[in-house]
Amino acid sequence: MDGVDPTPEASASERKISLMPPLRAAIRIRRKIRNLKKSRLQLDLSGRKSADSTKPSLIQRHSSNLTSFESPKFFNFDTPTLEQVALSNLRRKKKRKKSRPVLYPGNGKKYLPIEHKSKAKRCLILFIGIVCFQILNAIENLDDNVIKYELDGLEKTMQREVFGQKIAIDKIMALLKDYLATHWHNKPLVVSMNGPSGVGKSHMGRILAKHFRSVVENDFVLQYYVMHNCPSDSNITTCETELTDMISDMVTLAEIEEKIPIFIFDEMELMPPSLLDTLQSYFKLNQSNEYLNAIYILISNIGGNEVTKYFLQNVSSDVLNVPKELHTIIHSSLRQHHSIWDVAEIVPFTLLEKSHIANCFLDELLREGFYPDNGNIEKLAGQLKYYTIQDKQYSITGCKQVVAKVNLLHPYT
Known part of the structure; x- marks a missing residue:
């Protein structure tokens, strides 16, 4: 029987038996794939997982690769099936979960971020305002001081009563306005009026004394005539003591009242050298504050002859409008007489016409x-x-x- 060939019926039955296991396996795989697709469809529609879809199996991964491989990667006009729509929605949800949305309070409104103002900026604006106010107040105080001394009225009086000395009047008024604009100074104002006899120097001194007596009272104005207050036969030491007492009393009282005293010294060419030294000591800078706030007017004929000669020689020259050379000539004559005029503002008085x-x-x-x-x-x-x-x-x-x-x-x- 071993050497006998099998019959056709026996061989057919053997082939059927050999084909049954693979066929059954293919049928089972197909059923599992169908069940997986149904479970995924149920998950997309209901949002819940089925019991048999907790872990993806190898077959599921293989089937997903097959579906992705079999799906066309080019545009077509086929209408998507229900399974394709569910898969695309699932992919969109996964992509949306990656980006974190900005969360706002449910009961609040949405506003732009607030710019916090710097406190340093507010302090800077306040500081600038204080500085501007102080500057404005200082300017007003300058105007108040000038108005207090009524310098405009003084200038009109000079122009009305002093003839032929316009340059001298302008310089004296400029010096007074600049000095009397404030009460605090670092040095006293010393003005020297020099020129020939009879040109208006003493008359100018009387006008100044009369005016300041009317605006700052008589206690703050001193007219000192050398021939009257300290004649040639008097004791020089007594003159020095009297002058020192008068200046000290006036500057002390003026400091209390916040006023500037005026000292007018006439006939300075007749003042003794020791008395000139005493007066010069009050022109120094290293003094207390009350001695720095004072005006000294020095009237003399020193340099008068030099002024006359220079004036007659340069009568047609334009230098008379700005007499710088005349100032130099007068200063050299004053320096030879005494050093008290080194710190003085020289005001030259010229000759008078007919x-x-x-x-x-x-x-x-x-x-x-x-x-x-x-x-x-x-x-x-x-x-x-x-x-x-x-x-x-x-x-x-x-x-x-x-x-x-x-x-x-x-x-x-």
């Missing part, structure tokens, strides 16, 4: 109550002596003899 002398006669006649007759004024002005240069006449004695000439017009009783 028209200025006529104005002096007119002013004096009005003061004495005479009728201002022009013919009489010309006659009186012609009685004085003049320097005649280039058809111009300059008085030799200035207005010195005007008062004496007018007094002769009074009838004898």
